[in-house]
Amino acid sequence: MKAIVLTKYGSADVLKLQDVEKPKPKEGEVLVKIHATAINDWDWCLMRGTPFYIRLLCGLLKPKIQIPGAEIAGQIEEVGHNVQQFQPGDMVYGDISECGFGGFAEYVCVPETALALKPECMSFVEAAALPHAAMLALQGLLEEGQLQPGQKVLINGAGGGVGTLGVQIAKSMGAIDVTGVDSSDKFDMMHSVGFVQTIDYTQKDFTQSQEKYDLILDTKTNRSIFQYLRVLNPQGTYVTVGGDTPRLFQVLFSKPIIHLFSKKRVSLVNLQPNKDLDYINKLFQAGGIKPVLDGPYRLSEVPEMIQYFGRGKHKGKVVING
Numbered sequence: 001m002k003a004i005v006l007t008k009y010g011s012a013d014v015l016k017l018q019d020v021e022k023p024k025p026k027e028g029e030v031l032v033k034i035h036a037t038a039i040n041d042w043d044w045c046l047m048r049g050t051p052f053y054i055r056l057l058c059g060l061l062k063p064k065i066q067i068p069g070a071e072i073a074g075q076i077e078e079v080g081h082n083v084q085q086f087q088p089g090d091m092v093y094g095d096i097s098e099c100g101f102g103g104f105a106e107y108v109c110v111p112e113t114a115l116a117l118k119p120e121c122m123s124f125v126e127a128a129a130l131p132h133a134a135m136l137a138l139q140g141l142l143e144e145g146q147l148q149p150g151q152k153v154l155i156n157g158a159g160g161g162v163g164t165l166g167v168q169i170a171k172s173m174g175a176i177d178v179t180g181v182d183s184s185d186k187f188d189m190m191h192s193v194g195f196v197q198t199i200d201y202t203q204k205d206f207t208q209s210q211e212k213y214d215l216i217l218d219t220k221t222n223r224s225i226f227q228y229l230r231v232l233n234p235q236g237t238y239v240t241v242g243g244d245t246p247r248l249f250q251v252l253f254s255k256p257i258i259h260l261f262s263k264k265r266v267s268l269v270n271l272q273p274n275k276d277l278d279y280i281n282k283l284f285q286a287g288g289i290k291p292v293l294d295g296p297y298r299l300s301e302v303p304e305m306i307q308y309f310g311r312g313k314h315k316g317k318v319v320i321n322g
């Protein structure tokens with residue numbers, strides 16, 4: 001089968017389209033014929049071996065992950081022993097980042113627990129765009145953020161996967177006023193998915209404004225936590241899904257102190273992959289969520305598309321289909 005293989009850390013030229021052996025499902029695993037996949041932050045970090053914790057997880061000098069790609073949508077071709085939920089022919093999707101990656105290929109074997117059934121009304125490219133970013137947004141807004149109807153929300157880094165899905169999840173939960181912070185070339189697309197206000201981060205620092213928010217969801221975490229606290233309402237919540245590593249440590253270590261002296265809450269999302277895909281399926285079927293798709297591009301284009309993702313110029317989710 002064809003796959004995008006990572007042999008060493010570096011820039012896009014370390015990724016090569018190669019013929020590799022088609023995998024066989026082990027006990028509890030299914031073989032999925034991949035119809036669509038998507039690029040996300042994992043692939044950008046894995047290709048470069050940075051930030052440093054990536055090397056601690058995935059190989060210090062050389063990547064242990066041979067084929068990157070964390071989000072897949074496809075059809076089950078074969079099931080291993082003791083597979084309970086699925087049978088050949090089932091249409092599935094999921095985030096496979098906790099089971100060795102491998103989405104940039106024609107086939108992958110994964111434990112059945114990493115997958116959910118794809119609703120018929122959801123295309124394969126839509127399904128590939130959802131699992132990772134939708135889980136981060138949902139767990140950030142609802143579990144960590146405890147979003148309530150009528151609240152005023154701001155999403156920082158709003159034009160990518162988490163932001164464009166997050167605004168739709170927030171609106172479905174009754175948030176009235178959702179502000180998105182990103183660069184202005186994404187504003188038309190951001191308004192089309194539900195952002196009421198948009199702020200261009202190259203022109204204005206929202207943490208210096210007089211506007212206050214009940215909930216901030218951050219995909220960039222590129223400022224001190226104390227700057228974010230300035231623009232939270234007295235009982236507001238700041239939730240980060242990721243960003244600059246030193247800033248994330250600052251959130252982690254200052255959290256208990258902030259909770260001791262203030263009613264404001266701060267929190268980090270520790271992603272639980274695929275946990276709420278049933279919720280997303282229902283929301284999708286009810287017309288409450290639709291991913292913004294950048295693409296689809298071809299499997300052979302994955303190296304340059306990872307580079308494109310890293311430059312941040314994509315809108316929504318960068319998707320690949322064949």
Ligand SMILES: NC(=O)c1ccc[n+]([C@@H]2O[C@H](COP(=O)([O-])OP(=O)(O)OC[C@H]3O[C@@H](n4cnc5c(N)ncnc54)[C@H](OP(=O)(O)O)[C@@H]3O)[C@@H](O)[C@H]2O)c1
Nearest residue numbers: 041157159160161162182183201219241242243269271312
């Ligand atoms: N918590 C966990 O367990 C976990 C697991 C995996 C990943 N993650 C994290 O989840 C996040 C993924 O978010 P995503 O997929 O939505 O990312 P994304 O698609 O890259 O979107 C980020 C957006 O932020 C914009 N941006 C860049 N610099 C900015 C700035 N200074 N201020 C405001 N916006 C800015 C980018 O656009 P421009 O560059 O064009 O401006 C882009 O539109 C990452 O931080 C990743 O590390 C978390």
